Amino acid sequence: MVFIHDTEMSLRAAAALVNTLPETDTSGRDRLETHADLDAYLATFSYTGAFRRDADELAAVRAIRPRLRALWSVDRNNAVPLVNAMLRDGHALPQLVIHDHFDWHIHATEPDAPLAMRILSESAMAFVDVIRSDAWDRVRVCAADDCESVYVDFSKNGSKLYCDTGNCGNRMNVNAYRRRKARESA
Template sequence: MEIQSPDRLIRLAVDLVNTRTREPEKLTSPAALREFLLEHGEPEPIEVDEDDLAKVRMVREWLRPVFEGDPARAARVLNAMLERYAVRPYLSDHDGTPWHVHVARPGAPWADWLAATTALGLATFGAAHGFEALHLCAAVDCERVFANPAENRPRRFCTPRCATRTRVASYRARQT
């Protein structure tokens, strides 16, 4: 359970929140959670159970408001998560891994690690780019979130597909 790069932390937070949208639930089992962690660079062994799954889903729900466009609320949520789950950062080279920084207590359960790690990543991102760079997709039929660090490229949609679908729907509505 390590921190590698700021981009990884943001991708981890965004992808975690996006495991529950209008699309089918993606964290359906401990095996799905294990696969999520592997896909995000966590090394084996990864052992998770139903309790881990339930707690990670709870972390996911705490993170969603950070993307809803209210910087003060985002800061309150992240500060609360950091206070509850983060510890003073420390360097580790456990299990033969290269030196890396941890912000969750040693041996923390996966949910605690995800809470501390994603809160730190989002707080750092928000401080650097403004919380306005964290968004909910503007498509009415989408609940995905995204981060957009580009200063001169305002982005309202999570993907070009959502942007296109919204533009086409708007065009068709004007034609009737």
């Protein structure tokens, strides 16, 4: 499934932000507790505009994670009201922009909007594309029996089963191999 670059990057950023929640970590650790954690996220997923880098900004970004996570818990039709609420709450005002090394793409908010609202709105805009292209089956939770991480399957044939946050695919393949060998030797 091929989405335009800014949609794919926003979907990847949304999944990564959701995957900082404690319930997505096998150890139950929250991976967005400090400013350093937020800085690491922003180093990977660049957002333009104003950054306050204070406790309120960190708290606001942490607070939107459950709203984004909810998108992985519903079907396409039930995602629509969630996405619409995110767009409303983020005061989305889509506009074409060009900057840095990116060609024309959509920003959903003003550059001085709070970071959490920019993330929420841009994520919602990306999910609009997923809904409109009828690709909701690509919005997935990891199939590993011990993982709750989320991802969007960007593979050509839509066959990806496991997230990229851990070693889930390899771990599940090793477990299946061991079960097969145990059955063969029994």
